[in-house]
Amino acid sequence: MIGKQSDIPVIKADYDGTRVIAAVPAGEIRKCVTQDGLALLKGAFPVDLLQTIRDGVFAWGQQCAPQRESNVSFHRIDERPPQSRTPHTFHAYNFQLRPGAIDAEMATLIRPVFSAMRDLQNAVAGTSAGFEPDANSRLMRPQVIQYPSGGGFFDEHVHPLEPQGVGLIVGLSEKGRDFKSGGTCFRVNGRNYSFEDTHAMGDIILFRFDLPHWITPIDDDEHLDWTRQAGRWTMVLPYY
Ligand SMILES: [Fe+2]
Numbered sequence: 001m002i003g004k005q006s007d008i009p010v011i012k013a014d015y016d017g018t019r020v021i022a023a024v025p026a027g028e029i030r031k032c033v034t035q036d037g038l039a040l041l042k043g044a045f046p047v048d049l050l051q052t053i054r055d056g057v058f059a060w061g062q063q064c065a066p067q068r069e070s071n072v073s074f075h076r077i078d079e080r081p082p083q084s085r086t087p088h089t090f091h092a093y094n095f096q097l098r099p100g101a102i103d104a105e106m107a108t109l110i111r112p113v114f115s116a117m118r119d120l121q122n123a124v125a126g127t128s129a130g131f132e133p134d135a136n137s138r139l140m141r142p143q144v145i146q147y148p149s150g151g152g153f154f155d156e157h158v159h160p161l162e163p164q165g166v167g168l169i170v171g172l173s174e175k176g177r178d179f180k181s182g183g184t185c186f187r188v189n190g191r192n193y194s195f196e197d198t199h200a201m202g203d204i205i206l207f208r209f210d211l212p213h214w215i216t217p218i219d220d221d222e223h224l225d226w227t228r229q230a231g232r233w234t235m236v237l238p239y240y
Pocket of ligand 1: 157159213
């Protein structure tokens with residue numbers, strides 16, 4: 001049931017329209033992530049569904065102006081901001097799914113996949129997080145990130161293990177079609193692992209949330225142009 005790809009457990013998965021169905025139970029996946037640090041769920045979401053989301057999110061970002069911060073859904077362009085601790089270049093789309101904090105149309109577009117991600121993340125991590133603030137004012141914060149061709153990247157960093165425990169990264173782009181080079185890397189027990197060639201559109205990387213990780217530059221030889229959709233795209237669900 002669980003294949004291996006250079007030490008990383010690879011698990012087949014599917015989407016039934018509501019949730020991600022993995023070939024092994026969540027408890028098994030949790031064991032993989034706790035022991036090995038990483039697991040890869042192959043084919044968890046259909047490519048055409050993700051393409052629709054990506055097109056809609058990109059179009060929204062082109063229609064309304066980027067902002068630095070907001071208490072409703074907003075998007076932000078970071079090009080090596082000098083005030084940031086970890087150097088990075090990316091376009092982040094930060095969503096809040098509560099009514100009034102997002103366009104109804106956008107909510108309809110992104111809610112199904114983020115809800116399936118929420119349920120998977122909770123099941124694997126043993127949390128009970130949601131899109132509404134809990135007793136500690138923590139909530140899951142749906143995010144779509146574009147690392148644009150022309151040098152999108154994120155230097156090495158770590159997050160505290162708690163409260164999230166496990167991180168998910170849904171691949172929203174395809175190497176060879178949307179970008180030529182670059183990808184997500186992790187370090188486990190002093191050894192580096194790159195998902196550049198294995199994280200296809202629809203696959204989910206699961207990682208123990210305190211692992212060092214980084215994104216190598218995407219198509220560094222190209223011209224950076226924030227009006228292009230080219231690059232490496234992901235969906236993530238930070239909980240804090
Ligand atoms: Fe991170």
